Amino acid sequence: MRLATPSGFATEVFLLEHPDAELLPAGPWTLVGDRCLREAWLAAGLPEPEGALWVSVPEEEKRLATVIPWLEHWAQVPYHRDLTVVAVGGGVLTDLAGLASSLYLRGVAWQAWPTTLLAMADAALGGKTGADLEAGKNLVGAFHPPRRLVACTGFLASLPPRQVENGRWELIKTAVILGDLAWADEMLQDGPVKFSWVERALAFKAGVVHRDPRESGERRLLNLGHTLGHALEAASGYELLHGESVGLGLLGACLLAQEQGLKPLPATLLATLARRLAPLAPWVAPWEACLPLLARDKKAQRASAPGAQAAAVLIHCILPRLGETAVQRTLPPEAWQPSHQRLLAMLQEVEVLDA
Ligand SMILES: NC(=O)c1ccc[n+]([C@@H]2O[C@H](COP(=O)([O-])OP(=O)(O)OC[C@H]3O[C@@H](n4cnc5c(N)ncnc54)[C@H](O)[C@@H]3O)[C@@H](O)[C@H]2O)c1
Structure with missing residues (x-):
């Protein structure tokens, strides 16, 4: 199925159960794929071009150094400007292969x-490609949208449950951005991930990215859960996965929205979020470890009030609202402290009740 995307959108989006070789490039192409997918790729009857690279890249190796041998290999073959690179794998691989293509x-x-x-x-x-630097994640990259995105849910059959749960948080995030709490609640129940959820999340993201490709306004809404989430992810030494951190950051943002006087989200939703997130409690770092990481956020800015001695750091925060699209606020990092503490208390309470 080809998803309806805004006219002129840079990427054609397909969501299928089984892969379709017809969707591979018509002209010269090569492949960079996750080694663990090679068997499934071939078993699905998909071709393997000469010069294909099957690699294994953990998050710790999401570095510029990893893509240099790929570039050298392409230049040795050699491939020309009419090349299309096909990236097969998780977010680490698509981010890096997209960057190498740029x-x-x-x-x-x-x-x-x-x-x-x-x-x-x-x-x-969405076109964000990137690699990590010592100083932080995704600090180098380019906006370089893929011509085509082909999501084949059949490939998910081998995905470990923790990775499925990890992706589920990005779907739940979309529902909370939209203020569609019935949809969020449906996804928070146990049970398999539905095709229609992925379809709705992709359609929503395509619309937002089309209106704001460079993240100067509306696209920032997609960062709901990421402000505190990124700090928790880094403070855990990356023991927490990206989606798990977004889930924790999402609950934190719901609590901060309350602190900021927005209409509170239903207590039942917060309790359901806390219950699902409770197993992650041991990796939630204390506030003292999160504060410096929040202040170093990629989207932090320095604001000096007239007459102030030193410039204060302000960070961009996305706050969810009941029944309405989330809002954006610029706040000092310290504003997160009460929400961080309530988040931790809620998770620990679930653990105690379950013990
Ligand atoms: N560009 C963007 O807009 C954007 C948005 C969100 C996240 N990201 C990035 O995405 C990355 C995380 O992506 P991820 O969660 O996919 O992690 P990942 O790419 O590390 O994949 C997770 C694990 O699953 C394995 N795997 C992949 N497909 C599999 C399958 N079908 N069956 C079995 N195992 C499989 C991988 O080998 C890996 O071990 C982060 O680096 C993050 O920064 C980018």
């Missing part, structure tokens, strides 16, 4: 074939 010969076309739920629902769409 660099090779100053930019060649690429297709994303995401194979994790997180990459299907979020990472592979």
Whole structure:
């Protein structure tokens, strides 16, 4: 099924159960894929071009250094400007292969074939490619949208349950951005992930990205859960996965919305979020560890009030609202402290009740 996307949108989006070789590039192409998917790729009857690279890239190796051998290999073959790179894997692989495509010969076309739920629902769409630096995640990259995104849910059959749960949080995030709490509640129940959820999340993200490709306004809403989430992810030494951190940050943002005087989200929703997140409590770092990371957020800005001695740091926060789209606020990092403490208390309370 081809998803309806806004006219002129840079990426054609397909959501299928089984892969379709017809969707591979018509012209010269090569492949960079996650080694653990090679068997499934071939078993699905998909071709393997000469020069294909099957690699294994953990998050710790999401670095510029990882893509240099790929670029050298492409130049040795050699591939020309009419090349299309097909990226097959999770968000680490699609982010890196997209980045390599933006660099090779100053930019060649690429297709994303995401194979994790997180990459299907979020990472592979929107044109943000990137790699990590010592100083933080995704600090280097380019906006380089794939020509085509082909999400084949059949590939999810081998995905470990923790990775499925990880992707589910990005879907739940979309429902909370929209203020559609019935949808959030449905996804918070146990049971399999539905095709229609991924379809709705992709359609929503495509619309937002089309209106604001460079994240200067509306696209920031997609960062709901990411402000505190990124700090918790880094403070856990990356023991927490990205989606798990977004889930924790989402509950934190719901609590901060309350602190900021927005209409409180239903206590039942907060309790359901806390119950699902409770197993992550041991990895939630104390406030003292989160504060410096919040202040170093990529989207932090320095604001000096007239007459102030030193510039204060302000960070961009997305706050959910009941029945309405989330809102954006600029707040000092310290504003998160009460929400962080309530978040931790809620998770620990569930653990005690379950013990
Ligand atoms: N570009 C964006 O807009 C964007 C948005 C969100 C996240 N991201 C990035 O995405 C990355 C996280 O992506 P992820 O959660 O997909 O992690 P990942 O790419 O590390 O994949 C998770 C694990 O699943 C394995 N795997 C992949 N597909 C599989 C399958 N079908 N069956 C079995 N195992 C499979 C991988 O080998 C890996 O071990 C982060 O680096 C994050 O920064 C990017």
